[in-house]
Each structure stands twice: as C-alpha cells, then as structure tokens.
Amino acid sequence: MTLDKFLALSQTSLELGLVNSLTVLSLFLSYSMLNVCDLSTDGCFTLGAAVGALAAIAGYPWLSLPLAMLAGMASGFITATLQTRMGVQSLLAGIVVNTGLYSVTMSLTNKKATLSMNKVPTVFTMAKDLLKDTPLAGYSTLLVMLAAVALIVLFLCWFLKTKLGLAIRATGSNTDMVRSSSINPTFTTTVGLCISNAFTGLSGCLMAQQAKSFDINIGSGMLTVALASLLIGGVFFAKHRPIPLRAAGAVLGAFLFRLVYGLALRLDMPAYMLKLVSSVIVVIAISGPYLRKQLPLMVRRWRAGREGRRADA
Amino acid sequence: MLELKDVTKTFHAGTPDEKKALAGISLKIEDGDFVSIIGANGAGKSTLFNAICGSFPLDSGSVILGGRNVTMMPEHKRAKMIGRLFQDPMRGTAPDMSIAENLALAAGNGGWLSRVSAEDRKAFRDRLSLLDMGLEDRMRQPVGLLSGGQRQALTLLMATYHIPKVLLLDEHTAALDPGTAEKVLHLTRSIVEENHITCLMITHNMQNALDLGNRTLMMDRGRVIYDVTGEERGRLTISDLTDKFRQLSGRALDNDRMLLEN
Numbered sequence: 001m002t003l004d005k006f007l008a009l010s011q012t013s014l015e016l017g018l019v020n021s022l023t024v025l026s027l028f029l030s031y032s033m034l035n036v037c038d039l040s041t042d043g044c045f046t047l048g049a050a051v052g053a054l055a056a057i058a059g060y061p062w063l064s065l066p067l068a069m070l071a072g073m074a075s076g077f078i079t080a081t082l083q084t085r086m087g088v089q090s091l092l093a094g095i096v097v098n099t100g101l102y103s104v105t106m107s108l109t110n111k112k113a114t115l116s117m118n119k120v121p122t123v124f125t126m127a128k129d130l131l132k133d134t135p136l137a138g139y140s141t142l143l144v145m146l147a148a149v150a151l152i153v154l155f156l157c158w159f160l161k162t163k164l165g166l167a168i169r170a171t172g173s174n175t176d177m178v179r180s181s182s183i184n185p186t187f188t189t190t191v192g193l194c195i196s197n198a199f200t201g202l203s204g205c206l207m208a209q210q211a212k213s214f215d216i217n218i219g220s221g222m223l224t225v226a227l228a229s230l231l232i233g234g235v236f237f238a239k240h241r242p243i244p245l246r247a248a249g250a251v252l253g254a255f256l257f258r259l260v261y262g263l264a265l266r267l268d269m270p271a272y273m274l275k276l277v278s279s280v281i282v283v284i285a286i287s288g289p290y291l292r293k294q295l296p297l298m299v300r301r302w303r304a305g306r307e308g309r310r311a312d313a
Numbered sequence: 314m315l316e317l318k319d320v321t322k323t324f325h326a327g328t329p330d331e332k333k334a335l336a337g338i339s340l341k342i343e344d345g346d347f348v349s350i351i352g353a354n355g356a357g358k359s360t361l362f363n364a365i366c367g368s369f370p371l372d373s374g375s376v377i378l379g380g381r382n383v384t385m386m387p388e389h390k391r392a393k394m395i396g397r398l399f400q401d402p403m404r405g406t407a408p409d410m411s412i413a414e415n416l417a418l419a420a421g422n423g424g425w426l427s428r429v430s431a432e433d434r435k436a437f438r439d440r441l442s443l444l445d446m447g448l449e450d451r452m453r454q455p456v457g458l459l460s461g462g463q464r465q466a467l468t469l470l471m472a473t474y475h476i477p478k479v480l481l482l483d484e485h486t487a488a489l490d491p492g493t494a495e496k497v498l499h500l501t502r503s504i505v506e507e508n509h510i511t512c513l514m515i516t517h518n519m520q521n522a523l524d525l526g527n528r529t530l531m532m533d534r535g536r537v538i539y540d541v542t543g544e545e546r547g548r549l550t551i552s553d554l555t556d557k558f559r560q561l562s563g564r565a566l567d568n569d570r571m572l573l574e575n
Contacts, residue, residue: 163427163428170415173410179388179389180472182389182393184389240409
C-alpha cells in the first residue's frame with residue numbers, strides 16, 4: 001500500500017471513526033460513568049438515523065441534528081423510566097426498548113426500510129457548499145464530524161465536573177453514597193441516560209446523512225462496535241486518568257477501531273466480518289484482565305492435579 | 314430531637330423465615346445525646362438505623378426527627394438530616410471520584426450545574442486538615458487509593474459536613490485495625506463534641522459503649538431491653554452489662570466478637 005492510499009484510508013477511517021465516536025462517547029457516559037450497559041443503543045442509533053433522514057428529506061438538514069438528539073433523549077427517558085421506576089432490570093429495559101424501537105422507527109419512515117438522501121441537501125452537502133472556494137473544500141465532511149465530536153467532548157468535560165455530573169458519576173460508583181448525599185439516584189440515572197442517548201441519536205443521524213441513505217439495519221451491532229472502541233480507548237487512558245483524557249481516549253479508540261477494520265478490508269477481509277471482529281475485541285478486552293488474574297490459580301490447580309495423579313499411580 | 318413511637322418491622326412475614334426485626338420500639342433521644350447501642354447479633358440494631366433512615370417502609374409506628382414526622386419521607390430526602398457511617402469503610406464514598414469531588418457531593422453547594430469553586434476547595438482543605446492524615450494534599454486523588462481508615466475518616470467528615478440532626482454510627486470502627494480504629498473513634502468524639510451532634514453508635518466493644526456518650530441501650534430480639542443513663546451508667550462495668558443481659562433476656566450474650574474482645 002502506498003502512502004497516498006494509507007492517507008486516504010486514514011481520512012475515511014477518521015470520518016467514520018468520528019461518527020462512531022459519538023456513540024462511543026454516549027457509552028462513555030452510560031457504561032463508564034453511570035455503570036449501565038444500555039442495550040437500547042442499536043435501536044436508538046437507528047431511530048436517530050431515521051429522524052435525521054426524514055428531516056433532511058423534508059428540507060431541514062440543520063434541524064435534523066437537534067431532532068435526532070431529541071428522539072434519542074426520549075428513547076433514553078423510556079429506558080431509564082423502565083429501570084428506575086418500574087422495576088424492570090437494567091439490561092432487560094434496554095432490550096425491550098431496543099425491540100420496540102424497531103416498530104417505532106418503521107412507523108416513522110412510513111413502513112420504508114430504506115430512505116435515500118441522494119437528491120436532498122444534508123448537513124454535509126451544506127457544509128461542502130459553504131466551504132466550496134476555500135482550501136478546506138476537500139475536508140468538509142471531516143470538519144463537520146470534528147466539530148460535532150469536539151462539541152460533545154467539551155460538553156462532557158464541562159458537564160461531568162458540575163454537581164449533576166458528579167452525582168451521575170457517583171451513581172455509577174456508589175449508589176448508597178448518592179442517596180446519603182440527598183440526591184435521588186432515579187433522577188441521576190434518568191438524566192444520564194437521556195443525555196447519552198441524545199449522543200447516540202446524533203451519531204445515527206450523522207451516519208445516515210454521510211452515507212446519504214437510511215437503512216433500518218444501520219444501527220445493528222452498533223453497541224458492540226462502540227463498546228469495542230470504548231474498551232480500546234480505555235487501554236490508553238485507564239480509569240483513574242482525568243476525564244478529558246478518557247473522553248479523548250474514547251474518540252481515539254473509535255478511530256483506531258475503524259483504521260484496523262479498514263486495513264483488514266484492504267487485506268481482503270469480507271465486510272460482513274466487522275461484527276465478529278467487534279465481538280471478539282469486546283470479549284478480549286473484558287475477559288483478558290479477568291483471565292490474566294485467574295491464570296496463576298489455574299496453573300496451581302493443574303499442578304496440584306498432576307501431582308495428585310502421580311501420587312495415585 | 315429524635316423520637317420513635319412504637320416502631321415495628323417484620324421481614325418475610327407469613328413465611329417460615331419470618332423475622333420480627335423491630336418489635337415495638339419507642340425511644341426519645343434528646344438533642345446532644347450520645348447514645349451507645351449494644352446487643353447480640355440479629356438483635357435489630359442495624360435495622361433500627363435503617364428504620365430511622367427510611368431504607369424500608371415501617372409496618373407501623375412513626376419516626377419524628379427534629380419535630381417533623383418523617384415516617385413516609387423517602388430515604389434520599391431524609392438523608393439531608395441524617396449522617397450515617399457503616400462498618401464497611403467502602404460504603405460511604407465513591408472510589409472512582411477524587412477526594413474533592415466526594416466532598417463536593419457531601420457539601421452539595423450551588424445549583425445542579427455549578428462546579429467546585431476555589432472557595433469550596435479551600436473549605437475542603439481546611440476540613441481535611443482537621444483529620445491530620447495529610448489528605449488535604451491529595452484532594453485530586455481518587456478515593457479508591459485511600460486506606461480503609463482514611464476512607465472512614467473522610468466519610469465521617471462528609472456525614473458531618475453539614476451538621477446532621479442525628480449521626481448514626483453502625484460499628485464504624487469494627488473493620489479497622491486497632492490503631493486506626495482508635496484514631497477514627499477519637500476523631501468521632503471530637504467532631505461530635507465540638508458540634509454538639511446528636512449521635513447513636515452501635516458498637517460491639519462494651520468498653521467503648523460505656524466510655525463514650527451519656528446513655529447506653531441494650532437491644533435483644535427487636536426490643537430495647539435496658540436503657541441506662543446518669544449515675545447508674547457511671548457505675549456500670551462490662552461484667553455488669555453481661556450479667557444484665559443474661560438476666561433480662563434469659564440467655565448469655567452470644568456475640569462472639571464481644572467475647573473475643575473483652
């Protein structure tokens with residue numbers, strides 16, 4: 001591969017990585033901070049993509065961004081309500097909402113499984129027009145993504161240091177302590193999930209507009225891909241590091257994931273392998289440290305068993 | 314003032330595991346009282362604290378705190394008036410957050426979107442230096458890196474950051490090594506005395522129960538079986554307490570930790 005090709009690949013990876021990184025940042029809030037594994041992520045991503053596509057097709061490309069975020073927020077609110085006020089287990093709440101969202105999204109798109117944005121302006125085409133005669137023309141997609149990600153990262157860095165942000169982090173770290181600080185963990189969980197799902201919705205919206213098409217399966221496997229990216233990012237900036245670094249690590253993780261995936265595609269890995277790759281990465285990242293801790297014990301057991309057999313013989 | 318009126322709570326009612334954890338407790342604790350509570354395992358001491366905090370709905374009876382009936386008030390709202398420490402030093406603080414951030418939540422200053430100000434930081438520093446553990450120079454470090462004793466001392470600071478109407482100490486030094494336990498107990502005593510905090514302390518250390526505070530309660534099977542203050546309490550020895558227990562409950566005091574330590 002020539003340097004040119006690698007740079008082109010890097011730019012594509014960066015663009016796609018940045019779209020994904022919004023979902024990664026969403027999980028950074030819900031998974032890393034609030035300690036909730038939000039299984040409604042796939043459905044919420046698709047919902048955001050559909051809402052974004054519909055708004056763009058209706059002629060409101062800029063409005064599509066806040067609308068997709070609002071849709072995500074509504075979905076997050078339902079997931080949170082189910083788990084905090086209605087006794088549904090956290091994982092189950094996510095799955096139930098994820099399933100239900102399929103029908104919601106389909107009814108929004110008027111039973112269409114795909115929507116094309118080929119002939120309508122999207123935020124990306126608008127940005128391209130804006131930058132037409134400037135040296136940045138070739139980077140309009142990248143710039144839109146960068147702006148979105150930078151805004152969300154800055155927001156998170158600010159928000160997680162506010163009293164509400166602290167309370168959300170404490171909810172994930174020690175719920176008892178939140179209660180004893182006179183803060184209702186139901187409230188903090190709800191706010192946290194609403195915000196994180198707004199990011200997921202935005203991510204879906206930008207992904208669909210960038211691809212100029214919406215597909216009902218656009219979000220499938222998104223949670224695993226994002227989780228893989230988050231865990232890769234965590235390798236660089238572990239738990240005790242400052243929040244801005246960890247947020248940047250999440251974005252970096254998304255980029256690296258896309259880059260490795262792009263390289264694998266160049267090396268003739270079929271595209272449908274993406275999901276298996278992300279599953280394996282998640283498994284390795286989570287079970288790796290566990291197995292490493294278990295290894296000495298397994299070795300001791302194996303030795304003891306061998307000596308036992310020897311004594312019997 | 315804290316008042317409990319005929320408080321009852323039965324767990325697993327109607328099953329073979331039915332347990333009358335609180336069998337009609339009536340108590341009146343005056344402002345500034347420091348009450349030590351002793352009793353065998355399963356006597357209902359921690360359940361009594363849970364009832365005061367609102368961890369579960371009572372079967373009957375009421376809890377009046379600072380002249381206000383809080384029986385139906387949710388736990389997190391009551392928490393404003395109550396400080397509580399558990400035996401487990403991990404329970405009172407969030408390990409992934411820094412010392413300053415933990416204190417900020419306890420302080421609860423400002424609106425939801427306010428941040429820790431330089432002024433707050435200075436206040437935290439001053440408070441932390443009272444602990445004399447060097448924590449004031451480690452405010453940015455995550456609490457998870459502190460020792461059990463340091464975490465318990467920090468929890469004590471957080472629980473009394475705003476003077477609570479009542480401070481509940483549930484064997485809060487039992488999981489610490491003897492030296493650290495002594496230090497945390499000393500801190501507790503000075504903070505409580507300085508601020509005239511009304512305090513209830515569960516302990517398995519009978520000497521502590523008699524040395525600290527001005528009143529001692531003995532609990533058994535969900536009841537208060539012995540309540541002693543003043544001169545009578547001043548004359549009590551540990552063996553008087555164990556005799557009293559045998560006489561009032563008809564059993565030997567079977568808390569193994571008590572036997573071990575005395």
